[in-house]
Amino acid sequence: MKLAGQFLRFSTIGAAGFVVDISILYLMLYMGLDLYSARVISFVAAATSTWIGNRLLTFRPDRKGGRKISGEWVVYLAAMTVGGLVNYGIYALLIGFFQLFHDHPWLAVAGGTGAGLLINFMLARRILYKAGD
Numbered sequence: 001m002k003l004a005g006q007f008l009r010f011s012t013i014g015a016a017g018f019v020v021d022i023s024i025l026y027l028m029l030y031m032g033l034d035l036y037s038a039r040v041i042s043f044v045a046a047a048t049s050t051w052i053g054n055r056l057l058t059f060r061p062d063r064k065g066g067r068k069i070s071g072e073w074v075v076y077l078a079a080m081t082v083g084g085l086v087n088y089g090i091y092a093l094l095i096g097f098f099q100l101f102h103d104h105p106w107l108a109v110a111g112g113t114g115a116g117l118l119i120n121f122m123l124a125r126r127i128l129y130k131a132g133d
Helices: 002-030 035-058 069-097 099-103 105-128
Strands: none
Touching (some): 002 035, 002 105, 035 069, 035 105, 069 105, 099 105
């Protein structure tokens, strides 16, 4: 049950991160950035927001300290980049090949987010917070 509860919290925080991701994406597009550059910035913002939520809520009981908070953020961002590359790759393919996704990039963000979710959960759980079973 512990794993299921963590995954539910991780997914819920991820949903909030999805809102951050889309909000920042559209803000960057409004400011004149292209779809690809804007997505890089929105990913970093979303990953930072999910790091805060997961640090406080998802893995808090399992954290085995030692890292300074800034070091933990860097490790989290690096770990999330693995799933983020899958996420970004799917996003780029969707907006590059399908007009619907190009016209509505939030749909491409959703497709990429779903693909990266499991990868990022396992990396956060096993590498960053070293959760025991």
